[in-house]
Amino acid sequence: MTHDYERVRVHCAAALWEIGGDSEAPTVPEVLLQAWGQNPSTANHVVACLDRMGPAARPALPQLRxxxxxxxxxxRYRGIDTDEDLQRISRMLIERLD
Structure with a gap:
């Protein structure tokens, strides 16, 4: 969770969520949001994990907006398809978490 490379931290946080679930809610969103802020190309992986987290993803609302x-x-790769997926999932998460 303290690796220098943001992508590694994102994948570790996602794995931690899959294994520990709600008991990891204080740690996982923080790690995901820090990595996303440092490296916007991690956004698609971050929002995919936030989507699986449900209400525990509420701390991400400001970043999603x-x-x-x-x-x-x-x-990811600043492509049209990945950007549209990012926007679609972000809107869906905002609606669900508000």
Missing amino acids: AELRYLQRRG
Whole structure:
């Protein structure tokens, strides 16, 4: 969870969530959001994990809202498809978590 590379931290946090579930709720969102903030190309993996987390993902609401305000393509490889997936899942999560 303290690896220098953001992608490694994202995958570790996602695995930790899959293994520990709600007992890891204080740690996993924090790690995911830090990695996303440092490396926007992790966004698709982050929102996929947040989607699986349900209500425990509520701390991500500000970052999800901020993501929708960006004008440029973001997410994995800055591709159109990945950006549209990122936006779609972000909107869905915001609606579900509000």
